[in-house]
Amino acid sequence: MNDFGFGSMIETLKKNPKTIVLTEGTDARILEASSRLLASNFLKPILVGNPDEVYNAAEEAGFNIRGAQIMDPATFEDMDKMIDCFLELRKSKGVTYEQAKEMLSHANYFGTMLVKMGYADALLGGATYSTADTVRPALQLIKTKPGNHIVSSCFILVRPSASGENEVLAMGDCAINIKPSEDDLVEIAEETIKCARLFGVNPEVAFLSYSTDGSGKGEDVDKMRNAARKTKERNPDVPIDGEMQFDAAVSKRVAQKKFPGSEVAGHANTFIFPDINAGNIGYKIAQRLGRFDAYGPILLGLNSPINDLSRGCNAIEVYSMAIITAALA
Numbered sequence: 001m002n003d004f005g006f007g008s009m010i011e012t013l014k015k016n017p018k019t020i021v022l023t024e025g026t027d028a029r030i031l032e033a034s035s036r037l038l039a040s041n042f043l044k045p046i047l048v049g050n051p052d053e054v055y056n057a058a059e060e061a062g063f064n065i066r067g068a069q070i071m072d073p074a075t076f077e078d079m080d081k082m083i084d085c086f087l088e089l090r091k092s093k094g095v096t097y098e099q100a101k102e103m104l105s106h107a108n109y110f111g112t113m114l115v116k117m118g119y120a121d122a123l124l125g126g127a128t129y130s131t132a133d134t135v136r137p138a139l140q141l142i143k144t145k146p147g148n149h150i151v152s153s154c155f156i157l158v159r160p161s162a163s164g165e166n167e168v169l170a171m172g173d174c175a176i177n178i179k180p181s182e183d184d185l186v187e188i189a190e191e192t193i194k195c196a197r198l199f200g201v202n203p204e205v206a207f208l209s210y211s212t213d214g215s216g217k218g219e220d221v222d223k224m225r226n227a228a229r230k231t232k233e234r235n236p237d238v239p240i241d242g243e244m245q246f247d248a249a250v251s252k253r254v255a256q257k258k259f260p261g262s263e264v265a266g267h268a269n270t271f272i273f274p275d276i277n278a279g280n281i282g283y284k285i286a287q288r289l290g291r292f293d294a295y296g297p298i299l300l301g302l303n304s305p306i307n308d309l310s311r312g313c314n315a316i317e318v319y320s321m322a323i324i325t326a327a328l329a
Contacts, residue, residue, distance in 0.1 A: 126311065171271045227272070295317070
């Protein structure tokens with residue numbers, strides 16, 4: 001695991017330890033990460049599942065999870081209270097008692113309610129669930145922060161540089177919003193800026209496009225240019241510019257030719273993509289060809305930290321994302 005702000009996150013958590021729900025309690029990757037967390041004193045995991053099944057899975061995989069808190073929807077002593085709370089939250093949708101009971105038998109809904117009701121500070125899921133199955137309960141139960149209208153996401157990309165320090169980039173939104181509007185992009189940018197700062201990045205924000213400073217025409221170009229302008233108006237102390245092509249954003253030579261005078265072009269480190277296609281492709285190119293480590297998607301804009309794992313994750317990524325998620329609490 002690259003130490004690119006993890007040290008400061010851990011120190012913060014040591015001063016104020018948190019509790020995190022891990023929804024897939026029998027998964028070997030979750031158990032390995034939990035074993036490591038249990039050896040620390042800054043983040044306590046709650047594993048969702050049948051205790052016998054969780055302990056048997058841990059024993060078979062060779063991981064020590066003694067001291068872990070395991071919560072099983074089938075035997076949770078406050079389930080009636082949880083169902084009542086769930087029904088209140090979903091009353092506008094006409095959810096019945098039996099429907100609530102059935103939904104809360106699933107780890108993703110049960111775990112999200114543990115956060116909502118204050119049994120835990122944060123949740124990390126998705127090792128076996130789809131992104132939609134992690135995000136949907138969060139949207140329905142945790143909901144967005146006051147002033148936010150959408151949930152978005154950010155990836156943090158990390159690569160050792162020749163100087164020995166890590167190169168750290170932030171990219172949003174690469175996982176949640178399929179075709180964001182201008183105002184959505186402003187919200188995505190502001191949340192991505194906050195997330196970047198958590199990792200020690202001093203954000204220099206580029207709104208990306210196939211056009212640089214008016215070289216191309218079209219609605220998508222106008223959207224990125226207008227979103228960049230609106231974000232700058234709301235955040236005058238943050239270097240923000242766009243629309244610009246990726247080469248203009250990162251190459252000083254190209255920036256001098258295509259976007260002279262820009263305060264961001266040539267050295268951007270925080271990138272706002274026009275849609276999920278561009279964002280998802282972009283971060284994966286950086287990950288696979290640029291050899292960056294990718295952390296995320298980090299969900300932004302929720303009242304409590306809920307994060308999603310890739311189903312192809314490993315135990316180190318689970319451990320890292322657990323720390324990131326708790327640090328957002």
